[in-house]
Amino acid sequence: MTLGDRLRFPGGIRLLKAWQDGEASRRDELKAVMQSAIDGKFDENFSWAGPTNAIHVGGSINLLTLTIMHDLFGFESAEFYKGDPERYVRTTLMTRRLLGMNKLYLSWPVYAFTGEALGQETMYPDKFPPGSDPDVMLFNRQNWRETRTPDFGSGIPRIIEDMIRIYVRLTGLEPILHLSAPYSLAADTFGQEPLLAALVHEPEFAKDLLKQLADTVHRPWIRDFISKFPNGWVELSDASGSPFFVGPKNCRDISIDAIRYLKSDEPWGDRVYDANYRGDYVTQARQKNRRSARSGAGAKPAEAVTLEELTAAKQSVCQHYVQRLHDDRVPVEYYRDKAIELNVPLYAGVGSSQIDRNSVSDIAAAKADLRTVAQADVAAVKTVARAIRDNGYTERRPPWPGTIYLEDVSSESSMELVEVIVDAALSEGRY
Numbered sequence: 001m002t003l004g005d006r007l008r009f010p011g012g013i014r015l016l017k018a019w020q021d022g023e024a025s026r027r028d029e030l031k032a033v034m035q036s037a038i039d040g041k042f043d044e045n046f047s048w049a050g051p052t053n054a055i056h057v058g059g060s061i062n063l064l065t066l067t068i069m070h071d072l073f074g075f076e077s078a079e080f081y082k083g084d085p086e087r088y089v090r091t092t093l094m095t096r097r098l099l100g101m102n103k104l105y106l107s108w109p110v111y112a113f114t115g116e117a118l119g120q121e122t123m124y125p126d127k128f129p130p131g132s133d134p135d136v137m138l139f140n141r142q143n144w145r146e147t148r149t150p151d152f153g154s155g156i157p158r159i160i161e162d163m164i165r166i167y168v169r170l171t172g173l174e175p176i177l178h179l180s181a182p183y184s185l186a187a188d189t190f191g192q193e194p195l196l197a198a199l200v201h202e203p204e205f206a207k208d209l210l211k212q213l214a215d216t217v218h219r220p221w222i223r224d225f226i227s228k229f230p231n232g233w234v235e236l237s238d239a240s241g242s243p244f245f246v247g248p249k250n251c252r253d254i255s256i257d258a259i260r261y262l263k264s265d266e267p268w269g270d271r272v273y274d275a276n277y278r279g280d281y282v283t284q285a286r287q288k289n290r291r292s293a294r295s296g297a298g299a300k301p302a303e304a305v306t307l308e309e310l311t312a313a314k315q316s317v318c319q320h321y322v323q324r325l326h327d328d329r330v331p332v333e334y335y336r337d338k339a340i341e342l343n344v345p346l347y348a349g350v351g352s353s354q355i356d357r358n359s360v361s362d363i364a365a366a367k368a369d370l371r372t373v374a375q376a377d378v379a380a381v382k383t384v385a386r387a388i389r390d391n392g393y394t395e396r397r398p399p400w401p402g403t404i405y406l407e408d409v410s411s412e413s414s415m416e417l418v419e420v421i422v423d424a425a426l427s428e429g430r431y
Contacts, residue, residue, distance in 0.1 A: 004045075006029070006033060007033075007045075007097050007098060009100035009422065009423075009426060010100060010419050010422075010423065012097060012098035012099065012100060013098060013099055013100055013415055013418060013419050013422065014415070014419075015029060015030055015033070015098065016030070016064075016098055016099070016415050017415035017416065017419075018030075019068070019071075020411065020415055027071075027072070030068070030072065031072040031073075033094070033098070034068065034069070034072060034073075034091055034094060037090045037091055037093070037094035038087050038090055038091060040090070042090070042094060042097070043090075043170055045097065046090075046093050046097075046104060046170040046171050047170065047171060047172055048104075049104070049171065049172065049173055049398075050102040050103050050104070051102060052396060052400075052401065053430060053431070054102075054401070054426075054429040054430045054431065055378065055381045055382060055385060055401055055402045055403060055404065055425060055429040055431065056101075056102055056103035056398075056401070056402070056403040056404070056425075056429075057100070057101050057102060057103060057403065057404045057405075057406075057421070057422050057425035057426065057429070058096070058101050058102075058103035058104075058105050058403050058404075058405055058406070059096075059099075059101065059350075059405055059406030059407065059408075059409055060107065060406070060407060060408050060409065061092070061095045061096060061099065061101075061406075061409045062092070062107060062108065062109060062129065063129060063408065063409070063410035063411070064095055064409050064410050064411055064413070065080075065091055065092050065095040066080055066081075066127065066128075066129065067127060067410065067411035068091075068095065068411075069091060070126070070127040071127075076124070076125075076126045076127065077124045077125060077126065077127065077128060077129060077130055078124035078130070081108060081109060081113075081124075081130065082156075082159055085159060085162040085163045085166055086162075086166050088108075088163060089106060089163055089166040089167050089170065090166075090170070092106060092107075093106075093167075093170065093171070099409065099418060099422060100419075100422040100423075100426060101422070102426070103398070103403055104171050104173065105176070105398075106163060106164070106167040106176065106178075107178050108160065108163065108178065109129045109130050109131075110178045110179060110180050110237050111131065111132070111180045111184060111185075111188055111237070111239075112129065112130035112131050112132065112188075113130075113156050113159075113160065113180075114156075114179050114180035114185055114188075114217075115132045115138070115180065115185060115188040115189050116130075116155075116156050117150040117155060117156040117157055117217075118138060118147065118148070118150060118185075118189060118217060119138055119148075120132050120133075120137075120138040120188060120189045121133040121136040121138070131188075132188040132189065134191070134192075137189060137190060137191045137194075138189040138190075139186075139189050139190045140190070140194075141194075144190065144209055144212065145212060147212055147213060147216040147217060148216065149216050149217065149220045149221075150217065150221065152220075152221065152224045157221065157224075160177070160178075161225075161228070164176075164177065164229065164232075168229075173397075173398070174231050174232065174233060174397065174398075175229040175231070175232040175233070176232065176233045176234070176235050177221075177222070177225045177229075177232060177233070177234045177235070178234075178235045178237065179218065179221065179234065179235070179236055179237075180236070180237055180238070181236035181237060181238035181241060181255070181258070181259060181274050182210040182211075182213045182214045182218065182238075182255075182258040182259065182262065183195075183210055183238050183240055183241030183246075183254065183255040183258060184237060184238045184239060184240040184241055185213050185217065186206075186209050186210055186213060187240040187241075188240075190209065192240065195209075196246070199246060199250050199254065203250075203253075203254065206254055207254055207257070207258070210254065210255075210258035210261075211258065211261055213258075214258055214261055214262040218236075218262050219262060219266075222234050222262075222266075222268060222272065223268075226268045226271075232271070233271050233272075233273070234268070234271060234272040234273070235273060235274070235275075236259060236272065236273070236274040236317075237274065237276050238255055238259075238274050238276060238277060239276055239278070241254070241255030241256075241277070242255075242276070242277045242278045242279050243277060243278075243279045243280065243282050243283070243310060244278050244279025244282060244327060245279070247282065248282055248283045248305035248309075248310050249303050249305050251277060251310065251313070252305055252309065252310060252313040255277070256274075256277070256313045256314065256316065256317055259272070259274055259317040260316060260317060263317070270319060272317075273317060273318040273319065273320060274317045274318055275314075275318045275321070275323040275347070276323070276325070277314050278325045278326075278327040278328060279327055279328065279329075280307060280310060280311070280328040280329070280330045281328060281329035281330055283304075283305055283306055283307040283309075283310050284307060284330075307330065307334075311338060315342065319344070320344055320345075320395075320399055321339070321344050321345045321346065321347055321399040321402070322335050322338050322339040322342065322344060322345070322346050322347070322384075323335075323347045323349065323405075324346070324347065324348050324349060325349040325351070325407060326349050326350060326351025326353070326354060326407065327351060328349075332348055332376060332377055332380045333380065335348070335380070336380040336381075336383055336384055339384045339388070339402075340383075340384055340387045340388065340391075343388045343391055343392075343393055344388065344393075344399075345381075345384060345385065345388065345399045345400055345401060345402035345403075346380060346381050346384040346385075346402045347381075347399065347402065347403045347404075347405050348377035348378075348380055348381055348402075348403075348404055348405065349405045349406075349407045350373075350374070350377070350404065350405065350406045350407060350421050351407050351408075352407055352408035352409075352410070352413065354370060354373070354417070355370075355406070355409070355413045355414055355417040355418055355421070356412060356413065356414070357412060357413060357414035357417070358412060360414060360417070363414070363416060363417075366414075366417060367416060367417060367420050370417055370420050370421065371420050371424060374404070374420060374421045374424035374425070375424055375428060377404055377424075378404060378424050378425055378428050378429055379428075381401075381402040381403065381404060381429075382402075382428075382429065382430075382431040384402055385400075385401040385402050385431045386431050389401075389431075401431070404421060404424070404425040404429075406418065406421060
């Protein structure tokens with residue numbers, strides 16, 4: 001059996017399931033496949049950018065690849081993520097191919113990496129992803145103006161640059177610099193709780209802190225990146241700044257506004273985007289006047305932000321496609337119609353909880369339910385692709401033509417459920 005035969009869907013994903021289930025012979029087979037990838041024997045396949053007449057399927061797979069490499073080769077997280085950029089890129093792309101994903105994309109532990117580049121103490125567990133040390137925050141109320149621009153020729157920035165160059169060489173795709181957005185970077189270097197307290201009591205201080213990071217970290221980093229990769233894109237991630245965590249008003253006026261500030265008046269501004277603001281449903285929650293001793297008896301309820309207003313704010317920092325995440329909990333049809341209105345592609349997200357094998361008691365029923373959801377998402381993405389094509393959309397690079405996006409695939413994901421999603425995208429994705 002050739003390597004190509006093993007990877008032809010659903011062969012690869014079933015190999016992963018057998019490894020997950022502890023089948024010794026298939027574990028050896030998976031190790032041989034990953035070693036072949038490390039040795040460059042699969043590089044030719046990585047140069048295929050995906051179909052242009054069918055929607056794509058992609059996702060976040062960093063956790064799964066880390067577990068595979070730890071189990072098969074004994075790599076701990078620091079060595080896997082930072083030890084050999086070429087090995088990291090090849091094994092990351094191979095995991096996507098094993099899963100049947102026809103959209104190749106490169107990412108890394110963005111929150112930890114961006115904070116570490118500034119000097120934030122970062123913890124690297126043996127087989128789990130890294131993160132900021134919450135007991136040793138880099139910034140506080142006394143020193144937050146002392147942020148320094150990272151050295152782009154060494155450390156994390158150099159590792160990222162090496163990864164990007166390898167990715168471009170192997171795939172031929174446009175490079176993407178993935179960084180933590182200002183709000184999430186502040187949360188990882190100043191502290192989640194102090195930052196939330198500032199949102200409530202000193203919003204102007206919070207805005208100043210985010211602008212300080214944008215000016216001293218993001219802006220010079222992006223300028224350096226664009227000087228080396230003129231056709232590059234910059235993806236910012238801002239989970240901590242999502243409406244689910246900080247409310248729709250703070251998301252619009254502080255998290256998103258910091259990115260608008262960063263993008264404004266820059267020649268590369270339209271190539272910077274952030275698509276992971278989750279929790280749109282909170283705009284539909286009833287606003288209540290919660291009085292407290294801290295806020296005072298005459299406190300007013302928080303300003304209501306409508307779904308349309310939040311969508312417009314999100315679109316201002318993600319102009320090239322519409323993203324619907326599972327935790328938005330708003331019907332996919334809303335995002336379908338909005339994407340058609342804006343004449344841009346649609347990404348439909350599948351949440352980690354939807355494919356979590358630990359929460360499934362009846363796998364047959366779970367597969368049937370998920371197939372229905374997946375078919376609806378595929379239909380929505382296809383409808384958008386057809387509509388904008390007929391309306392004159394001419395872009396033929398990602399994010400065209402739209403994607404089913406698995407938000408987080410890990411070793412705790414059910415490969416059977418993942419297969420349902422990928423199968424729906426591949427078998428029903430032609431438009």
